[in-house]
Amino acid sequence: MEQTLSIIKPDAVAKNVVGQILARFENAGLRIAATKKIQLSRTDAEAFYAVHAERPFFGELVEFMISGPVVVTVLEGENAMAKNRELMGATSPKEAAAGTIRADFAESIDANAVHGSDSLENAAVEINFFFAQREIV
Numbered sequence: 086m087e088q089t090l091s092i093i094k095p096d097a098v099a100k101n102v103v104g105q106i107l108a109r110f111e112n113a114g115l116r117i118a119a120t121k122k123i124q125l126s127r128t129d130a131e132a133f134y135a136v137h138a139e140r141p142f143f144g145e146l147v148e149f150m151i152s153g154p155v156v157v158t159v160l161e162g163e164n165a166m167a168k169n170r171e172l173m174g175a176t177s178p179k180e181a182a183a184g185t186i187r188a189d190f191a192e193s194i195d196a197n198a199v200h201g202s203d204s205l206e207n208a209a210v211e212i213n214f215f216f217a218q219r220e221i222v
């Protein structure tokens with residue numbers, strides 16, 4: 086059984102589509118093992134996206150991620166990491182396949198509705214960033 090991390094970003098939270106996005110995960114056979122709504126600090130966002138620190142979009146990414154609350158979720162199931170990425174669609178909504186979360190809810194590559202871990206190794210690190218072991222049940 087795999088676990089992966091999902092973040093519903095400030096744009097999707099502001100649009101009031103948290104329930105619709107969580108339902109897509111459940112309808113695809115993924116289980117919510119943990120979830121919470123939080124406001125990231127600048128330090129949180131910079132640390133979470135440290136791998137992108139040298140990219141030209143880093144500043145905007147951090148500003149966007151602290152612009153409002155996010156919903157972080159541990160998804161569990163068979164092939165959870167790949168399944169979540171399939172449900173999300175491509176990073177840019179312009180390239181996201183029809184019917185994916187980003188095609189349906191995202192506005193731009195920055196305001197792209199959701200984040201999902203891109204490897205099992207990163208999933209473990211990202212889950213540990215947000216959740217204590219006792220919160221994952």
Ligand code: CMP
Nearest residue numbers: 137142146176194195196197199200201
């Ligand atoms: P996410 O999956 O959260 O990982 C990093 C984020 O940076 C990405 O989604 C996008 O929202 C944002 N981003 C902005 N510009 C780019 C870009 N050119 N390439 C990749 N990610 C970008």
